[in-house]
Amino acid sequence: MKKYVIIGNSAAGISAVEAIRKRDKVSLITVITDEEYPVYCRCLISYFIAGETDKAKIFYRAKDFYQKNNIELLLNKKVIKVDPKKQVLVFEDKTQVGYDSLLIATGSRAKLPETKGIKKKEVFALRTLKDALQINGLLNLSRSVCVLGGGLVGLKAATALRKRNVEVKVVIKSKQILSQMLDVQAAEIVQERLLANGIELLLGQDVVEIIGDPEVRAVKLDNGKAFAASFVVVGKGVEPNKEIIAHTDMKVANGILVDNHMQSSFPNIYAAGDVAEA
Secondary structure: OOEEEEEOOOHHHHHHHHHHHHHOOOOEEEEEOOOOOOOOOHHHHHHHHHOOOOHHHHOOOOOOHHHHOOEEEEOOOOEEEEEOOOOEEEEOOOOEEEOOEEEEOOOEEEOOOOOEOOOOOOEEOOOOHHHHHHHHHHHOOOOEEEEEOOOHHHHHHHHHHHOOOOEEEEEEOOOOOOOOOOOHHHHHHHHHHHHHOOEEEEEOOOEEEEEOOOOOOEEEEOOOOEEEOOEEEEOOOEEEOOHHHOOOOOOEOOOEEOOOOOEOOOOOEEEOHHHEEO
């Protein structure tokens, strides 16, 4: 009987659980997450903020999913290191867990620009349910919000926040929105719709400072102008969470390199989701 360990409790990790259980009903499976919630749909976070869905509908597996599949779920446990030689994982609290076969499905995190004030607690990446709950808690007290980035995450956040009747300004370094996806003509069509819905787009500009001590009060632009903001949402791309294998000889590029079977350069370690590079 094998011991499977999966680091990550989102789409890739849960898909792996279900695939394993189709072929192996008895082996041990441990799922580890540094969040406090069972599996939920990250794609619905912006709809939750917009008030278009409630918290209960974000969880897309039944409450007894882990029990029915005989899964050991470890919540609030952060893995800081993988030791391939000993076949163990080391947690932040220095405890360890062993494995026979490991799947790294740690996902990605938001890229935070090196902007003065970016570490303030009212700056959010909108990657987790915790982010969404904290934003919801601020909305009744907020009149204006700044969104950094004109990609999908930033624009979905802006649209959701506008539906909650706050003033939204989106600061975009590029001369257009969705610059990695759309040509200029297509971008202009989307921009017109956003403007019609009351979202202000500041194209070709960048934020150089988030002002406030300690709470966010305003943001300063690279042209010297500033405007009020109660909090900031960052949507400027993501980077894979691959630090746990940084000390190993595992082959990596931007993400963990995998073959057609999602196997890494170590035969009993696999990667899937945002952290993997095929």
